[in-house]
Amino acid sequence: MKKMIALVDCNNFYASCERLFQPRLQNRPIVVLSNNDGCVIARSDEAKELGIEMGAPSFLIESLLQQHNVSVFSSNYTLYGDLSDRVMTTLSQFADQLEVYSIDEAFLNLTAFRHHHLTDYAHTIRNTVMQHIGIPVSIGIAPSKTLAKIANRLVKKRNKQLGVYCIDSMEKMQFALQNTPVKDIWGIGSQYTKLLTRNGFITAWDVARAPEEWIRKNLSVVGQRMYNELKGTACIAFEDMPPKKKMVCVARGFGKVLSEKHEVMEALANFTAMVAVKLRSEQLAATTIQIFVQTNAHRNNDPQYYRSLTISLPEATNSTNELIRHARQGLETIYRPGYNYHKTGCTAMELVSAEKVQYNIFDTENRARNSQLMKVVDLVNRSFGKDAVRFALQGFSTRWKLRQLNLSPCYTTRIDEVLTIKI
DNA sequence: TCTGGGGTCCTAGGACCC
DNA sequence: TCTGGGGTCCTAGGACCC
Numbered sequence: 536m537k538k539m540i541a542l543v544d545c546n547n548f549y550a551s552c553e554r555l556f557q558p559r560l561q562n563r564p565i566v567v568l569s570n571n572d573g574c575v576i577a578r579s580d581e582a583k584e585l586g587i588e589m590g591a592p593s594f595l596i597e598s599l600l601q602q603h604n605v606s607v608f609s610s611n612y613t614l615y616g617d618l619s620d621r622v623m624t625t626l627s628q629f630a631d632q633l634e635v636y637s638i639d640e641a642f643l644n645l646t647a648f649r650h651h652h653l654t655d656y657a658h659t660i661r662n663t664v665m666q667h668i669g670i671p672v673s674i675g676i677a678p679s680k681t682l683a684k685i686a687n688r689l690v691k692k693r694n695k696q697l698g699v700y701c702i703d704s705m706e707k708m709q710f711a712l713q714n715t716p717v718k719d720i721w722g723i724g725s726q727y728t729k730l731l732t733r734n735g736f737i738t739a740w741d742v743a744r745a746p747e748e749w750i751r752k753n754l755s756v757v758g759q760r761m762y763n764e765l766k767g768t769a770c771i772a773f774e775d776m777p778p779k780k781k782m783v784c785v786a787r788g789f790g791k792v793l794s795e796k797h798e799v800m801e802a803l804a805n806f807t808a809m810v811a812v813k814l815r816s817e818q819l820a821a822t823t824i825q826i827f828v829q830t831n832a833h834r835n836n837d838p839q840y841y842r843s844l845t846i847s848l849p850e851a852t853n854s855t856n857e858l859i860r861h862a863r864q865g866l867e868t869i870y871r872p873g874y875n876y877h878k879t880g881c882t883a884m885e886l887v888s889a890e891k892v893q894y895n896i897f898d899t900e901n902r903a904r905n906s907q908l909m910k911v912v913d914l915v916n917r918s919f920g921k922d923a924v925r926f927a928l929q930g931f932s933t934r935w936k937l938r939q940l941n942l943s944p945c946y947t948t949r950i951d952e953v954l955t956i957k958i
Numbered sequence: 959t960c961t962g963g964g965g966t967c968c969t970a971g972g973a974c975c976c
Numbered sequence: 977t978c979t980g981g982g983g984t985c986c987t988a989g990g991a992c993c994c
Contacts, residue, residue: 569980576976576980592979610980637976724974755986757974784982791977833979845969880981938978 538769539650539676539703541643541657542683543626543664545619546671546691548639549577552618553608555669556946556954564605568593571788572609572938580695609939617947618668625667629660634774642680644773650703657699677702677711680771681764684721685711685739708767712740722761727754739765779886780817785809786880789935792831793876799828800866802935804928807855807862807881812916814853814883815909820892821883822851824858826865831877842869851885851892854905855912858883859928 545551549567554560564581568574575591585603587596593607600607619638627633632644643660645653657674664672675686676699686700689711694700702708718728720739730753736742742750743765750762760770785806793799803826814821827843844865852858862881912924922929944952 571978571980573979590979594978597978640976722974726973755973757986778984780983782983786981788980831979882982 537646537650537678537767539645539648539653539678540680540683540769540773541630541645541653541660541674541676542636542680542687543641543643543660543672543674544687544691545622545639546673546695547577547579548619548670549608549610549615550579550582551670552615553606553611553943554579555618556943557606560606564603565608566600566605567608567610568941569610571790572940573788576610607941609942611943611945613945613948614943617945618670621668622664622670622672625664626660629656629663632773632775635777642683642773645676653703654699654701657701661698672698674699675702676700677708678767679764679769680773681721681761682708682711682767685715685719685765688719689714709740712743712765713738715739717742720761720765722757727758730754780819781886782882782884783810783813783817783819783821783886784880784882785813786827786878786882787935788831788878789876790938791934792834792837793935794872794874796866796870796872797930798932798934799870799876799879800863800928801930801932803828803862803866803879803881804859804926804930805935806879807858808926808929810881810883811853811855811858811909812913814886815889815913818889819883819886820851820853820889821848821858822885822887823847823883824861824865825882825884826862826869827880828866828869828876829878830874834875834877837875838873840871840874842871844869845884850902851887852902853889854902854909856926857905859926863928 550565553565553567562581564585565579566575566582566587567577569576572593574593575587575589578587578589582605585599587599615638623633623635623641626641626643630643630645631647634642636642648656653676657676661672661674664670673687673690675683675690677683677686682702686702690698690700702711716738717723717731717736720742723731731742736745742762747759747762751759763770787806789802793802823845825843825845827841829841830837830839832839846861846865848861915924916922946952946954
């Protein structure tokens with residue numbers, strides 16, 4: 536039997552999350568900004584209609600925002616993550632197989648359901664999510680993930696009120712492909728769009744009729760998979776279980792450029808500490824770390840510098856002080872004076888299970904003690920707010936910190952920020 | 959003086975996703 | 977003043993080995 540896969544996608548997810556707690560923003564333009572309040576990463580429909588582009592730098596559209604009284608939010612991932620969990624929990628009741636694809640999207644395997652009932656079923660899913668959580672979703676259904684993505688996009692472009700599009704016949708498939716420009720195919724980014732356009736491809740329908748060898752040669756095996764999916768053959772596996780993480784990275788631009796080594800070090804120490812917390816929360820340990828420093832490529836008059844360094848650790852670890860120590864040594868190697876630094880980051884790689892490390896670690900008393908220490912640090916920081924306990928190199932400066940001028944409360948995850956209603 | 963080729967591992971870079 | 981951050985996968989090319 537042909538597979539049938541649904542892609543459920545939350546509409547304007549971050550904007551919808553913010554609106555959920557401020558009903559007066561219903562039908563009002565909303566934008567959510569990236570870290571550092573740098574650029575637009577989510578827009579409500581009303582904001583889209585004003586011509587605000589995805590990724591637009593906020594300082595360039597300031598007057599437009601003011602002029603139309605747009606509500607502006609700094610991104611609040613704690614809030615979005617929590618609401619995402621709730622949406623996913625609700626969705627999981629509707630299929631045996633659920634793949635959480637991103638914070639606002641999930642694939643559901645609906646193969647087992649009667650095909651002619653799928654559209655009705657999708658409406659039930661949609662209404663339930665709306666009723667339970669209040670987030671609007673769109674649902675595309677098709678025999679492959681790539682086609683489900685295409686169906687989902689068509690819902691948003693042409694059928695937003697309906698909320699569901701199901702590709703269950705050759706006619707609908709042809710219609711969907713002919714109405715999808717190549718740049719909107721899942722797996723085709725800006726570079727492949729250029730390549731395809733140069734070669735005369737306009738829509739997904741054109742791509743689906745190309746010779747397979749040409750696709751393989753020019754778009755590699757990934758493109759070949761996409762090609763077969765467009766023709767209705769599911770080639771991308773359904774990932775029931777979340778795959779193991781291969782890396783954990785924290786990297787950020789600074790609130791302002793920094794030119795002192797100790798300031799960059801302070802930022803790097805804090806990001807490295809965040810990596811360590813992530814590792815511990817997932818019971819992982821890093822065998823190598825990679826650090827980098829970088830200037831701001833947008834400052835044309837500044838001399839530019841980028842350098843990264845991969846450091847092999849003597850033993851896999853997830854302890855904050857150990858990771859910071861290696862990061863500091865690394866920075867000594869790659870730091871050059873005389874530049875305006877804008878960004879730094881730390882990536883943990885070659886991750887292994889933390890328990891396995893501890894097993895062969897008991898030979899050195901320090902490590903065992905260290906891991907006890909980390910448990911206490913995590914506990915204290917969870918209870919008294921993150922960063923209650925810090926390591927010396929993390930410092931107290933705020934110069935590297937993000938700008939977040941319009942941060943909304945963590946309505947659902949911090950008891951002191953819970954919404955109060957006056958009656 | 960003539961001067962191979964196949965396999966494997968690693969890394970950097972490029973493509974993509976949300 | 978101000979242009980995101982966190983991921984994955986694939987390929988090409990160099991080093992090395994036999």
